[in-house]
Amino acid sequence: MNRNVDLEQEGIEIKKSCCYFCHENCGVLAYVKDGKVIAIEGDPEFPTNTGGLCCRGNIALKHIDHPARINYPQKRVGKKGEGKWETISWDQALSEIAAKLTQIKDESGAEAVATAGGTARTDDWARRRFMNLFGSPNGFHNAHLCWMPTFMIETAICGWSPFDLDMGNSRCIILWGQNPGASGMPAMHHLTELQRKGLKLIVIDPRFTETASKADLWLPLRPGSDLALALAMLHVIIYEGLADDEFIAENCVGYEELVAHVEDFTPEWAAPLTWLSPEQIREVATIYATNKPGNIQWGTALDQQGRTAGGAIHARALLRALTGNLDAIGSDLLTGPSLDSITEEEMECNEYLTDEQKAKQIGSDRFKLMTWPGYSKIAENTRKVWGKAPTAEWMCEAHPPSVFNAILTGKPYPVRALLVSATNPVNSYGNSKMVLEALRKVEFMVTCDYWMTPTAALSDYVLPIAGALERPTMTAVYGCADFILASQRAIQPMYERRNDYNFWKELGERLGQKEMWPWETVEDAYHFKLEPLGYGLDTYDEFVEFYRFHFPEREYNKSQRQGFATPSGKIELYSSVLKDLGYSPLPEYVGPVENEIDHPELAKEYPLVLTTGNGFMPFHHSEQFQIQELRYLRHEPYFQINPETAAEYSIKEDDWVWIETQRGRMKQKADITQAVAPRVIVTQRGWWFPEREVVEPDLGGCLESNTNVLTSTRDEDCDPMSGTWANRGLLCKVYKVKATDGRGGN
Ligand SMILES: Nc1nc2c(c(=O)[nH]1)N[C@H]1C(S)=C(S)[C@@H](COP(=O)(O)OP(=O)(O)OC[C@H]3O[C@@H](n4cnc5c(=O)[nH]c(N)nc54)[C@H](O)[C@@H]3O)O[C@H]1N2
Ligand SMILES: Nc1nc2c(c(=O)[nH]1)N[C@H]1C(S)=C(S)[C@@H](COP(=O)(O)OP(=O)(O)OC[C@H]3O[C@@H](n4cnc5c(=O)[nH]c(N)nc54)[C@H](O)[C@@H]3O)O[C@H]1N2
Ligand code: SF4
Ligand SMILES: [Mo]
Numbered sequence: 001m002n003r004n005v006d007l008e009q010e011g012i013e014i015k016k017s018c019c020y021f022c023h024e025n026c027g028v029l030a031y032v033k034d035g036k037v038i039a040i041e042g043d044p045e046f047p048t049n050t051g052g053l054c055c056r057g058n059i060a061l062k063h064i065d066h067p068a069r070i071n072y073p074q075k076r077v078g079k080k081g082e083g084k085w086e087t088i089s090w091d092q093a094l095s096e097i098a099a100k101l102t103q104i105k106d107e108s109g110a111e112a113v114a115t116a117g118g119t120a121r122t123d124d125w126a127r128r129r130f131m132n133l134f135g136s137p138n139g140f141h142n143a144h145l146c147w148m149p150t151f152m153i154e155t156a157i158c159g160w161s162p163f164d165l166d167m168g169n170s171r172c173i174i175l176w177g178q179n180p181g182a183s184g185m186p187a188m189h190h191l192t193e194l195q196r197k198g199l200k201l202i203v204i205d206p207r208f209t210e211t212a213s214k215a216d217l218w219l220p221l222r223p224g225s226d227l228a229l230a231l232a233m234l235h236v237i238i239y240e241g242l243a244d245d246e247f248i249a250e251n252c253v254g255y256e257e258l259v260a261h262v263e264d265f266t267p268e269w270a271a272p273l274t275w276l277s278p279e280q281i282r283e284v285a286t287i288y289a290t291n292k293p294g295n296i297q298w299g300t301a302l303d304q305q306g307r308t309a310g311g312a313i314h315a316r317a318l319l320r321a322l323t324g325n326l327d328a329i330g331s332d333l334l335t336g337p338s339l340d341s342i343t344e345e346e347m348e349c350n351e352y353l354t355d356e357q358k359a360k361q362i363g364s365d366r367f368k369l370m371t372w373p374g375y376s377k378i379a380e381n382t383r384k385v386w387g388k389a390p391t392a393e394w395m396c397e398a399h400p401p402s403v404f405n406a407i408l409t410g411k412p413y414p415v416r417a418l419l420v421s422a423t424n425p426v427n428s429y430g431n432s433k434m435v436l437e438a439l440r441k442v443e444f445m446v447t448c449d450y451w452m453t454p455t456a457a458l459s460d461y462v463l464p465i466a467g468a469l470e471r472p473t474m475t476a477v478y479g480c481a482d483f484i485l486a487s488q489r490a491i492q493p494m495y496e497r498r499n500d501y502n503f504w505k506e507l508g509e510r511l512g513q514k515e516m517w518p519w520e521t522v523e524d525a526y527h528f529k530l531e532p533l534g535y536g537l538d539t540y541d542e543f544v545e546f547y548r549f550h551f552p553e554r555e556y557n558k559s560q561r562q563g564f565a566t567p568s569g570k571i572e573l574y575s576s577v578l579k580d581l582g583y584s585p586l587p588e589y590v591g592p593v594e595n596e597i598d599h600p601e602l603a604k605e606y607p608l609v610l611t612t613g614n615g616f617m618p619f620h621h622s623e624q625f626q627i628q629e630l631r632y633l634r635h636e637p638y639f640q641i642n643p644e645t646a647a648e649y650s651i652k653e654d655d656w657v658w659i660e661t662q663r664g665r666m667k668q669k670a671d672i673t674q675a676v677a678p679r680v681i682v683t684q685r686g687w688w689f690p691e692r693e694v695v696e697p698d699l700g701g702c703l704e705s706n707t708n709v710l711t712s713t714r715d716e717d718c719d720p721m722s723g724t725w726a727n728r729g730l731l732c733k734v735y736k737v738k739a740t741d742g743r744g745g746n
Contacts, residue, residue, distance in 0.1 A: 001031050001039045016043065016544050018475070018487035019057040020121060020468035022620050024048055024186050025475045026057055028468075030490035037064060037469055037490050047485075047549070048186040055618050059629055064469055064494065068626045068690065069450055071495030074462040080440065081458050081696035090496065090506070093461050098510035100444050101134070104416045110135030111360045112416045114403050117141040118423030119621070120394075120478055122500035123522060125344040127421065128393040130504040132349045133513045137361035137372065138398040138415065142429050144370065145304045148394050149722035151480065152369050153313045155378050156577040159385060159565030162320060162332030164481065165295045166554070167191070169330030172200040172287060172294035176316060177226065177301020181210025183615035188214075200291055202284055204229070205301070206611060207640065207682055208675040219284055220677060222275040223611035224592030224729015226301065227308045229281065230315035231589060232270035235262045236285035237322050243289075247324030251560055254574025254585070258318065261586045273591070275677065289323045293330030296320060304613075306593040306712065306726025309719040310369070314575075314587040321571045327559050334559045335482040337388040340552060342529040344391045344479025349516065362406055362415070363399020366715065367723030368581045372396060374721075377577055385565035391479035399723040400429055401713035404438035421448040421465075421500050424455050426702045427622035427686055430713040430725040433664055433703065448503055451626060454702035457694045463503060466493035471501075472540060474526050484550040486526070488541050501525065583721050592729035593717045594661075599731070606661060606731035608645065612707040613685030613727060622686040637668040637705040640682040641734065646672045649734055656737040659683060661710040661730055667737050668705050681732055683707040704743050 007014065015030045017040075027046020031039040040060050044051035063069075073093040078084030104112050113136045115127055124141075131139045147163075154161040167173065167190065180188040192214060195201055203215040204226070212218040221229055237243050238259055248255050267278035274281070288294050296319060302312045325331040337343050358364075364371035375396035379389035406415040418439070429435050439445065439458045447456040448463045456462045470493040475485040493499070501522040508517055519525035523540040530543055533550060537543050563569035567576050572585075579585040596603035618630040625631065639659060641651065651657055651670050658665045659681060668683055676682055687705040694700035703709055710732065713725040 001041060007031075012038070015490040016488055016548060017469050017490045018473050019053065019060060020473060021056045021624070022184070023120065024184055025473065025485065026053055026186060027487065028053070028057070028060070030469055032490050035491055037061065040469075050186075052186065052189070054185050055630065055633065056620065056624060059627055060469060062627055062629060063624075064467060066626060068452070070452060070456075070462055070464040071497060072464055073496065076460045081699065083457065083693065083695035085462070090463075090498065093463060094506050094510055097446055097461060098507060101417060101511065104444065105135070108414055108416055111138055111357065112414055113419070114138040114140065114398065114415050114417070115419040115421065116400070116423050116425055117421055118428055119146055121422040123525070124393045125347040125391070125479065126501045126504040128348040128350070129516070130508045130513070132353045133508060133516055134511060135353065135357050137353060137357050138403060139393065140397040140400045140403060141394060142400060142423065142425075143394045143397060144400065144722060144724035145727065146300055147298060147303060147478070148370055149303050149309055149719060149724050150298055150313050151390065152374065152378065152395055152722065153310060154317045155382065155390060155565070156369070156374075157314070157317050157566070157575050158321065158326065158334065158571045159381065159559060160334045160336050161480070162326055162334050163298060163477065164333045164335045165297060166293070166330050166333055167194060167199075167295060170194070170199060170293055170295050171330065172202065172291035174202045174204065174284070174288060174294070174296045175211055176204045176296055176299055178297050178299025179205065179209040179211045179614060181214070182617050200287060202287060204284070206676060206680055207614070217284060217287065219276055219280055222273070223609050223680060224305050224308060224595070225274040226305065227312035227315060227587065227589060228265075228270040228273040229276065230312055230319065231262055231265035231587065232267045232281045233285040233288075234258070234315060234318055234322065235265045236267060236282050237289050237319065238262060240282070240286075242286065243322045244324035248322065251564070252321055252571045252573050253568050254572055257574040258586060265589070288319065288325075292323065292325060293328055294323070294325050295332050296325075301728060303724055304727040305729050306717045306724065307719055308590055308592055308729065309724050310583070310721040311587040311590065318573055318587070321573060326571070327557050329556045333554070333556070336386040336558075337382075337390070337480060338476065338482045338484070339387070340482075340533050340550065341484060342532060343388055344393065344476065345389050347525070347529065348392055350392050360413075361398050362412065363402040363723055367399050367718065367721065369583075369721040370395060370397060370723060371399070374581050377580065381567060381577070382565045385563055394478050401431065401434070401718070401725060404429070404435055407438040407442045408434070416442070417444040418442045419446050420455055420459070421503065424449075424453040424622045426454045426699070427688055427706055427708060430708055430711040430727065431663055432706050432708040434713065436703065448500055451690065452694050453622070454688060454694060454699040457699055464495065464497040466497040466499050470494065470497060471499045472523050472526060472544070474529070482552050484530070486540070486544045486548055488544040578721065581721070593712060593726040594729070594731040596731075602662070602731055606733045608679050608681050608732050608734060610659070610661065610681045610683070610710065610730040610732040611728040612683050612711055612730070614682065616684060619686055622688060625686070625688060626690045637684050637687040638671040639668040639684065640671050640673050640676045642674065642676050642678045642680065643672050644678040646670060649736070651734065651736060657734050658737055658741075659710060659732055659734050661712075661732045663712060664709045666704060666706050666709040681734060683710070698743070701743065
């Protein structure tokens with residue numbers, strides 16, 4: 001904004017808003033005149049972005065009034081997916097949806113209604129509140145792919161997840177399958193600054209990434225082999241005298257069992273499994289254990305490995321405890337939930353869902369950690385120490401692939417309705433062909449979104465949703481952090497758009513929940529959540545104006561003083577919580593979901609090693625493909641392949657190539673690069689083509705270049721604890737697309 005303009009005289013107001021195009025939630029100053037946002041810029045006072053915005057954040061004004069946005073409620077009038085819609089009022093839409101949900105509940109039980117969400121975008125406590133009061137345990141997100149298995153395993157072992165890094169005081173940080181150079185630019189900026197002060201940066205990633213290019217040590221391991229690496233690092237730390245004996249003696253139980261357990265997991269054992277040398281494994285373990293304090297940052301890589309995910313996350317968590325890099329200054333901190341404000345869990349009304357309904361949660365018979373059996377145990381432990389439980393939305397959900405399967409097969413019982421908000425499951429969930437069939441089949445579907453996505457196109461009702469500048473946002477790391485970053489809405493929603501909060505509230509009110517939704521606006525609800533802070537302000541907006549942030553004072557070693565929130569009150573290296581749930585109390589070795597050692601026959605047909613998806617600029621998953629300024633930057637999908645492998649298959653730069661697994665094939669163009677090792681294939685995620693018609697059967701080419709056609713959600717490929725499915729460490733083959741080939745995704 002031109003600083004020479006006299007804002008007051010021009011009638012321009014500055015609102016403290018935020019960007020919600022990724023989780024960085026950068027602070028935005030929005031210049032508002034006559035109810036319209038006329039300019040935006042990064043907020044220099046915001047702690048993360050300190051004034052910067054990336055190219056995605058910078059197009060907010062294109063996003064807010066893009067011609068392809070959905071601005072009015074739409075009701076399907078043609079056949080499903082035919083693209084014929086009638087514009088109706090919110091009142092009509094909500095009344096008809098409420099009537100249909102009532103009918104389904106009466107005929108098949110509340111559990112026949114499920115909801116699907118994506119990554120954190122909205123007030124998901126409101127969704128949970130609605131579902132609990134309605135009586136269904138079948139809400140889910142693709143949370144399994146994104147931190148939640150990590151949160152639950154770490155909390156089972158040490159009483160909270162040490163996701164808050166005290167980086168400013170750290171000497172060494174491991175980015176384990178994380179690439180902030182493309183997925184979290186403000187964080188990358190901070191890391192680079194800290195490197196100048198001597199921080200050692202280690203990157204564990206099969207690709208040479210934007211972040212690896214800045215690392216002191218880069219470990220290009222075989223995709224999906226992180227479990228072997230973590231076990232071998234435990235071995236090195238224990239058997240080469242690098243463990244922090246004093247910390248272990250004071251704070252941990254089960255050390256002897258762990259020592260015996262990892263005896264055979266030597267670097268020499270792990271080397272052929274990880275494609276690293278024993279020296280590289282010793283080096284990374286030694287740097288981390290001797291440059292204290294240090295951190296291990298979370299990245300999506302481990303959560304997305306299917307059956308090896310739980311063990312890998314478990315082993316990684318133990319590294320912190322063995323080295324004393326936990327809760328101490330400069331290490332990974334156990335902050336616990338917010339004790340000063342009302343948490344998301346306290347807004348969810350979990351106590352209203354009966355035990356009978358909890359028992360019906362789909363998948364909870366097999367995958368017990370992130371469903372009611374595991375969540376209840378973990379919540380009981382955290383309540384004893386912190387007085388509060390983790391958010392149940394995200395941490396305690398129906399198993400998504402099993403819900404899609406229930407839609408298709410009627411087993412364990414029919415799921416007849418799906419309420420979709422803030423996700424595009426065809427592109428982001430595993431095994432897209434199955435997901436698409438389920439969305440085609442489900443009897444009743446409502447989608448709340450900005451755009452007519454392939455998922456929205458198959459819906460009975462599509463509801464127009466207000467974006468970041470049109471709603472307030474309170475960021476609290478899935479309701480599990482102790483700090484608060486608050487932003488205000490710049491303007492009221494344009495056209496007939498509404499907040500997701502209003503959707504759940506107003507639907508709930510039509511289904512007998514009226515007295516349970518006392519907050520007229522989402523600001524009223526936030527005000528209620530913040531009241532215990534004692535600021536004595538009348539409105540949420542005033543909180544944003546005057547304070548905006550709430551950071552409780554950092555207390556180091558708090559869990560050592562108050563006890564860790566586990567059954568023994570100690571860090572359980574040998575986990576009683578996992579054991580009680582029927583899982584191994586120590587991380588067992590299993591090979592990647594598909595690999596040449598366990599599956600030699602499969603490896604003959606599919607000789608290459610695949611990892612699907614990773615964040616890349618300028619897109620956020622399947623979003624923003626509509627926005628021309630961003631499509632100019634990347635207009636076609638690309639996968640990475642090593643020159644040696646490309647030559648073997650006669651693939652040239654920019655060739656369209658089929659990438660195929662046992663599940664099917666999809667096509668992307670070849671980016672031939674030394675950034676990946678021979679035999680490694682890395683595909684981009686999210687791709688569809690909104691510039692085409694989003695109608696059946698092509699639905700905007702939603703399978704054509706969609707990497708999730710390749711991923712596996714079979715029960716046996718999922719992590720037995722969390723149920724997370726397999727995106728990384730799969731076997732595939734590649735071959736050139738012929739001119740006569742069909743469009744793909746088959
Ligand atoms: N193979 C593979 N699959 C992956 C991943 C991978 O690396 N590889 N990554 C996984 C990860 S980490 C995640 S988090 C998921 C993401 O999965 P999704 O969250 O499903 O991904 P998006 O494509 O961002 O879809 C979000 C949709 O919500 C809409 N939307 C955005 N904001 C709002 C809002 O405030 N309200 C409403 N109602 N709608 C909104 C967008 O327009 C978009 O259509 O994908 C996962 N899938
Ligand atoms: N530009 C952009 N930014 C985003 C997003 C986006 O879609 N686009 N999504 C947002 C979301 S929801 C999330 S959760 C975060 C996630 O951000 P990150 O945690 O950085 O996750 P990814 O980018 O999915 O993957 C990180 C790295 O894991 C590597 N990797 C792949 N397979 C393996 C493996 O088997 N082992 C190891 N060790 N590494 C592996 C990939 O090469 C990649 O570089 O990013 C957020 N920011
Ligand atoms: S999309 Fe860019 S500007 Fe927006 S929050 Fe993410 S990093 Fe910040
Ligand atoms: Mo994510």
